[in-house]
Amino acid sequence: MTTPLQTAAPQTSLDPAIVAQLKRDENGLFAAIIQQFDSKEVLMLGWMNDEALGRTLTEGRVTFWSRSRQEYWRKGDTSGHYQYVKSVSIDCDGDALLVQVDQVGAACHTGTPTCFEAGGVLPAVSGTRPVE
């Protein structure tokens, strides 16, 4: 690799106040948690850069940055499984977003309603809050 890794904010139409609030990884990306707005089910986790967030905030539909294909990916353009934006929040240190959406059809490309049903449950020991 002959160019330095991108860490500075890229040129976008995004509000400068939001640009300043975001904390990007070595590839200029941050995580976007996608949650169904009414059932509160967590549907998937995707990745965005500044431009993908700018599009998501202005178009009423969610756009990701695809790490595997290295291109913008507006959810539903090929599958019909649109994600209509209801609200977008940023976390305390600016490296994660919570995007509440109205999901049409399956959120997962495997056809399951959420990507976590596709991957499955891992065996875990439960913890319990002590009785006070």
Place this chain on the structure above:
Amino acid sequence: MTTPLQTAAPQTSLDPAIVAQLKRDENGLFAAIIQQFDSKEVLMLGWMNDEALGRTLTEGRVTFWSRSRQEYWRKGDTSGHYQYVKSVSIDCDGDALLVQVDQVGAACHTGTPTCFEAGGVLPAVSGTRPVE
């Protein structure tokens, strides 16, 4: 830096089937979405490596890898704001976990119940599903 970035699975006590299912970033990490099990509120997003996940699956409490401090961080050890594990799911491509917990006190170090209240809502144009 004289050693290559870690991409291979490290040595842990984690089940080899889970080790094979995980997809790690350049730093050996994957994202963990933390959700309150009963209200379904998304509390925060943290990062884990294989060892942090192994501890989370066996100890009944959530352990992260702190990227800023470069150390394991068992939630609540200093704050008392424990996260008791209820279930752990992995997503379709193995780079994100959904951890349902019973959160004691505030999930965010700023004192707000979730980290997304601390960061705040971004101005977004809403999208609406067409009437069928």
